[in-house]
Amino acid sequence: MNNPDELKLIQDFNNGNEQAYNQLVLRYKEKVYWIVRRMIHDHDDADDITQNVFIKAYQSLRSFKGDSSFYTWIYRIAINLSLNEIRRKKFHKIFSIDEEIHQISSSDELPIEVMVREERSRLIAAAIERLPDKQKKVFLLRYYEELPYEDIAKILHTSVGGLKANYFHAVKKIGEYLKNERE
């Protein structure tokens, strides 16, 4: 359901009140940033996409009908823009391995505990990255954003039952990937 306070902010913005838009940004900037960051990993790219999410919202709020809640709407934008970036990066990765080499060499200098933690994070990030798009979205929204299944179902236009099965398979695939990488 839509938050009446948010609906009011959207109406105010549509009536020309820029402060209402600022309020929405303040309310969602961290949530949007983190959903993007967990998909993209790189801070600068995540920052750029997060800004683009709010710019897109700025330009399209007029078309927001209030059929879904604002956060459902903005999460959908965030996920779609992030997936576009992932696809773009995958394409570029085919032609360049410089970034990966740089990451490995720069981590050589870190203390052992940090290295272990970094390696674990890297493996999990890699495992998440390998998930099919649908499972990836479900996993990020459920595990990191802790959204109720009903809300995820609205964001992804799917059934709660299907989501749970997707979540199960996503977690299982992450586990299998980690197991295989460590063997």
Add this chain to the structure above:
Amino acid sequence: MNENKVHERLIDYIEGNIPHEEKVEIESLLKKSPQMQNELDLIQAVFTELRHTSDENVPTHYFTNFLPRLRERLESGKIHSPFFIPEWYRLFTTPLVVSAIVLLIAIMYQSFKPEELYSPIYSMVNNMERAEINSIVDDTPDFISSPGIIRNTENLLGDISNANVIESKFTEELLVLDVSSYQSEHELISDMGDKEIEQVLDRLDKPNVQ
């Protein structure tokens, strides 16, 4: 319980969102199925692993500076709100609207303009075989019916050398026809459009017609 249903319930079981009776049922299934127990262990291991991963770093003050940076980008002039009307556009709104209406009318006129009707003289000549035209021209070497017509015809047909002959011939043929709506041959010839005249002349302006 089918496989998908088991997976759904297993997730609910791990998250602790399951009624007691179902919890008992799942635990009974786990005891009977080593495969299901392995899946559960794997999933619980992932969640443990996830809890031990460090959250990625964010530069200090990143979130504090986010809105000012976003506003700066929005106000840099490249991105406008849906309600923004540029100053130059306001100045030119009326001329632009008028031009658009005129353009629209012109397009509509072109689209709905009725097909140009061919005048009888064009149809007549156009339906004739070249041999017929040749024979008419040959049979009527001197053909000028009135100075007025010739002068007018010359104006219409330009510099083409045999304009007089052709036009006179048309005039003669038309005299034979019952073209009652025309007061004179002159009037009838004048009714021909430039395009019609050009088409007729294209056809007649051949060496063997001369």
